[in-house]
Amino acid sequence: MNPAYPFSAVVGLDDLKLALVLNAVSPRAGGVLVRGEKGTAKSTIVRALAAQLPPVAVVAGCRFHCDPAAPDPGCPDGPHEPDAAWVRRPASLVELPVGASEDRLAGSLDLERALTEGVKAFEPGLLAAAHRGVLYVDEVNLLHDHLVDLLLDAAALGVCYVERETVSVRHAARFLLVGTMNPEEGELRPQLLDRFGLTVEVRATREPGERAEVVRRRFAFDADPEGFAARWAPEEAALAERIARARAALPAVRLPDARLRQITAVCAGFEVDGLRADLVTAHAAVAHAAWQGRDVVTREDVRVAARLALPHRRRRDPFDAPGLDERLLDDLLDQTEPDGPDDPDDPDDREGPGRPEGPDGPGGPPADGSQSDGSQPGGPAAPSHEISGEGGGGPASDASPGDGEPASRSGDAAPHDSAPEDVAAVGAPFRVPVLRVSGVGEGAAGRRSSGRGRHGRAIGARLPGGAGPRAIDLPSTLLAAAPHQVLRGRRGPGLILRRDDLREPVREGREGNLVLFVVDASGSMGARRRMTAVKTAVLSLLLDAYQRRDKVGLVVFRGRGATVALPPTSSVEAGAARLRALPTGGRTPLAEGLATAAEVLRVERMRDPDRRPLLVVVTDGRATSGGDVTRAATALAGVTSVVVDCESGPVRLGLAGTLALRLGARVLPLESLGDLVSKRRKAG
Known part of the structure; x- marks a missing residue:
């Protein structure tokens, strides 16, 4: 078995390394969520962390990894005697597959023994295996809701409860939760997002020199994994020793009351929900002080902790990008800075916030031991895992709809004509009526239509x-x-x-559905106030799809053709970004829009045959160019459809209603989307 890629050999990614190290020093930091584009070493650096964790002592023969110094009194394999035999083993790294079952995660009745021996026996799951170790979830944003609920309970309580098939068991389940995700594939539920103590956004470096070093190191590792690991062994050993020293020093680190008030003031200033942010920031600041070799928390420790603990907690809307205004952070720190040093004998307080982060004084290396050029002090120059064979390209820009997508159904013709373009603003989203697909499906678990699975x-x-x-x-x-x-x-x-x-x-x-939006962006929709209302309505429908765990796609038609602005994806965020940048103008090729939608659904049906589609056509029904609308509508027969009628004014032609008859669709006037919900509330 080949060794894992060395943690110290990964080029750059300083924030990610630091967040993982802080959790290795203090598990109370609450875990790490790693967000980033594909091919940025997310998975490999997490797997490399396990080799740096100090080994743990466990009761011999205990399937739940009880600590012999403080065994779980409710352990199903207990009770354990005070002088029970124990062994020392490496910290466990348990990976949770996205498609795992509840039984695999939480444990269940051992069916083989129950049916052959007639006894009730509990078979532990992955939560038991991860106790006192690392639980790693790759693509955590794609987890089914039932697994997310189990993780929420275990992460909050530190205990796993299993009540099923006549088995009633509880066992300790305290673990470091590390998740990686690509935001293009969908966002996390807010409840699970808040359970991650720290978050880091990673992107592949755009510096050619660093990218070249990534490739060199990766080539060297692939050619000789054992030799590569051996060359980096001194750096790995030094890192592991430093983590162990920081863990030992952690109980002695003091958090002065002035720094605690500074932490709470920063959390209040960013208007985060609840008090978990304050607790996590405090634990991370203490861990950072121990990592830096200090025995008292300083301003710099608070700043580093806030940068890692607050970005994902300040989101007020599912479409808000996570991030932190560092200028506001510095202002809040300045406003709450104590008048005098926390500890007159502490040189760190005397030097103030300008002191470099590294523990070796001015000019010393960063805390993770990396250099600004991606190299390691004294380490060999050989390739890094940062590309990991996953491809190095980032996602297509969201600045303009359709970038990198199929151009148009009308050959090489541009999807618009020479008419001037206008980009309307988007208002605040509102609640919309629930749109469902009729019948009972067997698609992926979600929250929209009836399904069996x-x-x-x-x-x-x-x-x-x-x-x-x-x-x-x-x-x-x-x-x-x-x-x-x-x-x-x-x-x-x-x-x-x-x-x-x-x-x-x-x-x-x-079940979750595929909600495909077909949006008319032609000149007939181009009045700024009208298009703002249309965009706001579609954004509200996108938000509803996000909450119901749907896949979404976006087809836009204008000018001489139609464009797939967003192929079917779980990233509702990407759909919102394309919608905001959507220009209007030109003629109305309605038939091309419907034909493009039919093609998207045909391809998606082959990829995911169990996921049923819901077609939402947003138009005033006019067709001023293009092919036969009736023929295009026939290709969509059998698809559950909704036509959002955007026609306005005192004189209306009813063309959207005619289109709905051709599609066998329900018609919803644009202005009624918000009114339907409020009327139902009053009627209830």
Whole structure:
């Protein structure tokens, strides 16, 4: 088995290294969320961190990794004697797959022993394996809601409760939660986002010299992993020793009351919700002081902690980009700076906030040991993991819709004509009525339409399909097998089962859909006030799709053709960005817009056949250029559709209603989207 890529050999990414190290020093820092584009070493640097964590002592034979010095009194493998044998092992790194089941995460009844030996036995899950270690979730934003709920409970309580199939178990589950995500693929639920103590935004460097060093080191590692790891072993050993020293010094670090008031003032100044931000910032500041070799928290420790703990907590809207105004941070720190030093004997306080972050004094290296040019002091120049074979390109810019996407259905023609363009503003989003796909589907779990799958409320049981059961419905399986035990010659405990006894549960809940927006951006929609209302309505529908865990896509038609401004994706944020920059003007090729939508749905049906589409056409119904609207609408037969009628004024032609008849769609006047919700509230 090849060694992991060395932590010290990763080029740059200083903030990410520091956030991970602070959590290694103090698990109370609350974990790390790593946001960034593909190919930026997110996964590899997290896996490399595990090798730097100090080993832990565990009770021998305990499946739940109890600390022999303070064993869990409720451990299912306990109670453990005070003098129980123990062993020392490396800190665990447990990876949670996006498609894992609840049983795999939390644990469940050991079905094999239950059915063959007639005993109740608990099989631990990944939360038990991660206790006192690292739980790593790659693509954490793609986790299903049921897994997110389990993680929320365990992260908040430090305990995992399992109540299912006649098994009632609780065990300790305290772990360092590290998640990585690409924001292009969708955002996190706010509840889970707040559970991450620190967050870091990473991007691939645009400096050619650093990029070249990344490639050199990666080549050297791929050619000789053992030799590469050996060359970086001194730096890795020094880093591990420094983490261990900081951990040992952590209890002695003081947080003066003046610095605590400074932390709370900064959190209040950024208007973050709740008090978790204050706690996390305080723990991170103490950890940073220990990492720097100080025994008292200073202004610089507070500043570093706030930069890592607050960006993801100051978001007021799902479409707000995370970030922190560092000028405001410095102003808040200046306003709350104590008059005198926290500790007259502490040289760090006397030197003030201008002191370099490194512990070696002026001119010393940064805290993570890296140089500004990406090299390590005394370390070999060989390739870094930063590209990790994932590709080095960043996402297409959101500055203009359609960048990097198929140009138009009308060949090489531009999607607009020579008419002047105008970009209307977008208002504040509002609540919209719930739009659902009729019938019951079997798509991915979500919150929009009725669906059957692995999650939801159990409404019955059935024989499994040809691939075998996806899960076992234990009561139904036992009931099916019980009448045949005498004929099968059962003797003693346990049941004699056959394949035709197995039953799987039928669960009904909610599924997510593909919401495809087809937006008319032609000149007939170009009055600034009118297009602002249209954009605001579509943004409100996008927000509703975000909350209901849908995939979204955006087709825009204007001029001489239609453009796929946003291919189907889980990143509603990207859709909002394209919508804000959407220009208007030109003629109205309605048929091309519908034909492009039909093609997008055809391709997506092949990629994800279980996800049912919901088509939302936003138009006034006019068609001043292009092909036959009736033929284009026929290609969308059978797709659940909604036409948002944008026609305004005292005299209306009703063209959107005619289009809705052709599509078999429901018609919603643009001005009624917000009114429908308020009327339902009053009626209720």
